[in-house]
Amino acid sequence: MPSNGIARAHASTRETSAPLDSRVINEAGRGARYSGWEGREANWIWLAPVAGRACALVIGDLAPPYRRGLSAHFDRIEHLTIESLQHAMRESSGRNPASPHSTLAFDDRSVDCVISTDLIKQWPSPTGRPYRDAGFLATLAELRRLLRDDGLLYLSGPNALCPKRLLAGENGHALHMSATRKALARVGFSDIRAYFAETSDDNVSTLIPASRQAALWYERRERLPRPRLPLRALWAAGGMYELLYPDAFVLATK
Amino acid sequence: MNSGLDSLLRQAGIDTSGPRFWQRVIMLHNVGMVPTQSLDEGDVVTARGFNALVMDRAGTPAYFCKCRPPTENWIRQTELVAKLSTDPSLQHILPSAWAVGSSDMQMSVSTYVPGRLLEWTVTHMSATELHTALSEVLQGMETIAAHAALVQPDLFDGQTHVDLADRSKWAFEAIPPSMLPPHAADRLRDAIAAAGRVRRVFQHGDLWPRNILRHQGQWWLLDLELFGQIQVPLYDAFHLFRTCWFMRAGRFRKALSWMGRTNGHADDRSWIDDLCAPGGSPRPYQRTLAWALSRAGLTAEESVGALAYYLIDMTARMNRRQVVIRYVEPYLRDLRVLAESLATGSAIVDRFRDAS
Numbered sequence: 001m002p003s004n005g006i007a008r009a010h011a012s013t014r015e016t017s018a019p020l021d022s023r024v025i026n027e028a029g030r031g032a033r034y035s036g037w038e039g040r041e042a043n044w045i046w047l048a049p050v051a052g053r054a055c056a057l058v059i060g061d062l063a064p065p066y067r068r069g070l071s072a073h074f075d076r077i078e079h080l081t082i083e084s085l086q087h088a089m090r091e092s093s094g095r096n097p098a099s100p101h102s103t104l105a106f107d108d109r110s111v112d113c114v115i116s117t118d119l120i121k122q123w124p125s126p127t128g129r130p131y132r133d134a135g136f137l138a139t140l141a142e143l144r145r146l147l148r149d150d151g152l153l154y155l156s157g158p159n160a161l162c163p164k165r166l167l168a169g170e171n172g173h174a175l176h177m178s179a180t181r182k183a184l185a186r187v188g189f190s191d192i193r194a195y196f197a198e199t200s201d202d203n204v205s206t207l208i209p210a211s212r213q214a215a216l217w218y219e220r221r222e223r224l225p226r227p228r229l230p231l232r233a234l235w236a237a238g239g240m241y242e243l244l245y246p247d248a249f250v251l252a253t254k
Numbered sequence: 255m256n257s258g259l260d261s262l263l264r265q266a267g268i269d270t271s272g273p274r275f276w277q278r279v280i281m282l283h284n285v286g287m288v289p290t291q292s293l294d295e296g297d298v299v300t301a302r303g304f305n306a307l308v309m310d311r312a313g314t315p316a317y318f319c320k321c322r323p324p325t326e327n328w329i330r331q332t333e334l335v336a337k338l339s340t341d342p343s344l345q346h347i348l349p350s351a352w353a354v355g356s357s358d359m360q361m362s363v364s365t366y367v368p369g370r371l372l373e374w375t376v377t378h379m380s381a382t383e384l385h386t387a388l389s390e391v392l393q394g395m396e397t398i399a400a401h402a403a404l405v406q407p408d409l410f411d412g413q414t415h416v417d418l419a420d421r422s423k424w425a426f427e428a429i430p431p432s433m434l435p436p437h438a439a440d441r442l443r444d445a446i447a448a449a450g451r452v453r454r455v456f457q458h459g460d461l462w463p464r465n466i467l468r469h470q471g472q473w474w475l476l477d478l479e480l481f482g483q484i485q486v487p488l489y490d491a492f493h494l495f496r497t498c499w500f501m502r503a504g505r506f507r508k509a510l511s512w513m514g515r516t517n518g519h520a521d522d523r524s525w526i527d528d529l530c531a532p533g534g535s536p537r538p539y540q541r542t543l544a545w546a547l548s549r550a551g552l553t554a555e556e557s558v559g560a561l562a563y564y565l566i567d568m569t570a571r572m573n574r575r576q577v578v579i580r581y582v583e584p585y586l587r588d589l590r591v592l593a594e595s596l597a598t599g600s601a602i603v604d605r606f607r608d609a610s
Contacts, residue, residue, distance in 0.1 A: 039286065039287030043287060045258070046281070048257055050258060050261075072287055072290065193277075205284040205285070206283070206284065207281035207284065214278070218307075222280070222282055
């Protein structure tokens, strides 16, 4: 069993799946603030391969509604900050660079799902591309160690190829779909699935598998508002769907 | 794929085998977590969950799924839709549908109907084409309602008539005076009370051009998620006319804007103005309205009450769901114009009397 006092100290805020606050819904019924969209961020789980539902580990921050959404799927949610994860990884590499194992205070195969919306965005990499960083790969390997067999890793971030981001000069700390997939495969993950996510001002949130056909049909038939010129559909048809969406995520199975 | 959604799709008899099945499922309109641990039955919040578009191996859309928490209402609704879709006389109006569920989610799966949405064509139709289309759609809806009354008579809750005033109480309470002045609310309340009790008729509840599809020479009606929950006659007709009017007016506004000739007046127009407008030749909605009124068999007062009910109910639902104000505002404008019309005389009642 791994043990590391420092990391254990940082592995914080054990959260059980306490019942949702029923006021949220009842207040909406009385005309108070509508909260019906709460927790929808966690619905990607319906698309993920079936994994255990006992324990999820959240790396970094998650908004409270997202956490409540997850708590509907997992009996227990553990939390680890990015800083404490990096600290533990640094400590480990200083102590025994050859073996990054036994870094985090979790047993082998003790977690069903690791979820992070921050890991890629906040990983300290001067180029903004952590995939070439040995420390990042070691971290992915360490997260894999925690997962049960068939456990899931969920990593999300801004889509690195989205032109809006590039035009805004935000070319760092984004999720490069192919580089992320390669990095995950390199540390042993299998069945790696990639999706794009889109949220419009209509609050229509969409998850599109990274495939030409899916992007094409979404653009042709379902995306709102409908444009007069189907330029986006043409891009999708031309295989350039990776440029169309602002956010992306990958799901990898151990 | 072997996911939670996957197992429900298999329950519906859909082939989910193949390592790349996950690439064939798109999650759409994701508006609320599923499962949820606390739900108030009958509350607007039950309309949470997401939709999924499932493609076949060739990459063509094959199924459309509405995924919601397994509330009693939603389970009953999915079963009703599945039952209706097997009725031979509705097989060219409703797509085939199945109801499947687990302890976490109840899903209505229907075959994906290709074709052209009315939304895509409504802005370019001539007045005659529009009248024909709308009356055919409403006839289709009448057919569905008639069959539903046979298949699921308990939807009527043992009542043959509905008291509009009683039914609209909650809606008036849900709209604050800052949005609808009390004197306008009073006028509308009076119009609804004057209509009294009207015969119950199942309504689609969300019959607008995005839920209507033309395929193989037939109009197909989609998304029966709210079907039967509203039983006030003409509700669907008013919603359909209003949304078509809005889409066509939107096109007109865009054209003016493109020519640099917009002066803001177009945005201030209300659908009610068009309905009440006098003139020699009736406008498309007036003609279709006359047709709908004659089929509904309501008096002019009852029809005006049903119109006021539709507007207040729709506005209240949108407001309760915290819909962006720019979408609610046109309905509020309609309510104010209708109230003014009722206050200054009986122009609208006369118009309805002429029409019927």
